[in-house]
Amino acid sequence: MSDSHYIGRFAPSPSGELHFGSLIAALGSYLQARAHRGIWRVRIEDIDPPREVPGAADTILRQLEHYGLHWDGDILWQSQRHDAYREALAWLHQQDLSYYCTCTRARIQSVGGIYDGHCRELRHGPEQAAVRIKQHHPVLQFTDQLRGVIQADPQLAREDFIIHRRDGLFAYNLAVVVDDHFQGVTEIVRGADLIEPTVRQISLYQQFGWQAPDYIHLPLALNEQGAKLSKQNHAPALPNGDPRPVLIDALRFLGQPSYNDWRDMSVAQLLQFAVANWDLTRVPEQVSINPAFSNASC
Structure with missing residues (x-):
């Protein structure tokens, strides 16, 4: 059953492939939406051509599917808006x-x-x-x-x-405000690096006379130097192999329960368990790790 009263979204820019930090934002927004039996949309924010990497948008969509993060409805492309x-x-x-x-x-x-x-x-x-x-x-x-x-x-x-x-x-x-309103987004789950512009976006909602969504800003994954994992910092792309160990790393990063028998689960089963056990109160506000995609395989 879907609760259409809850609509979440993941909105990457096609400036490179998804990395572990991107996965945290995607997974957190996905789990929050699915735990509310809501809708989870994907939007490609391709309105800054000088920063875009050719083919990155298609790669991002393939990565989401590879990691079992299947969205609802059609992709919204900002370049068409x-x-x-x-x-x-x-x-x-x-x-x-x-x-x-x-x-x-x-x-x-x-x-x-x-x-x-x-x-x-x-x-x-x-x-x-x-x-x-x-x-x-x-x-x-x-x-x-x-x-x-x-x-x-x-x-x-x-x-x-x-x-x-x-x-x-x-x-x-x-x-982002025009599109979130158009898509009926009720809650935005994204990284803490976007806390600062939130008040500007809320002020725009008020200028337009629209209801602003709720906000959740997840902790950022950091590299060994303490810098945010980002495309600008050359964060490694998500691995193309078995997605389950990386998903386990991401769930642990978000403070969620670990599953000792995850190797016996499919990706769909792992995510189903993650949704059933999703607990926002367990998510830490600040986390600093060096994601080597190896913790879950130890």
Whole structure:
């Protein structure tokens, strides 16, 4: 049975293959959705062509299937959603909730790195300009379903942030809010590296008059140097072999019960047990490991 009242999602960018850190976010969001008998969607956030790796999107989808993380419904591709983003931008402009900004990065750095609203009342046109939101009602805190109340950096929360870039690309904060609302997402489970922009996204929900989803920010997997596993840090791609030992490593990372007889289970059975025993309260807020994909095979 599916509880359509719960909709979760995993939304990778095709800037490289999935790694262990990506698996933590995918698995955590999958288990939370399935434990609620809800829907789990996958969205490919391909709105930044300069950062994309050819073929990465197809590889990511194959990796999810290889690890037994099967999604519901069709894939949503952000590259096919430009009309929706333009419509959202037009509505904000009509409501006098946005403005064009021609400030350079050098100028913003010269005033301390936080945008000071310099162009808010100058009424620039769209030529060689970014679009910024008029931040009338900043969100200074939000409740994370794992971490409790999280306080925002007041300066960042009050900043008129960019929603359409000078180079013509749509900003992440705008696209993610428009798409999560469109897909009916009720809870977003993702990595703790995305805590900071959450208050900006909630403020956009409020600007549009939409109900914001709940948020869960999972702990980050770190390398031996203490840096977040990421594509930029050349984190190794998920192995193509037996996915079960890696899934066991990921479940242990998330504080979930270990299964001594996992070698007798199929991937589908392992995930079924993981869903049945999923306990968000066991997930630690901070974890630092060197994922060598070997723990489960010891």
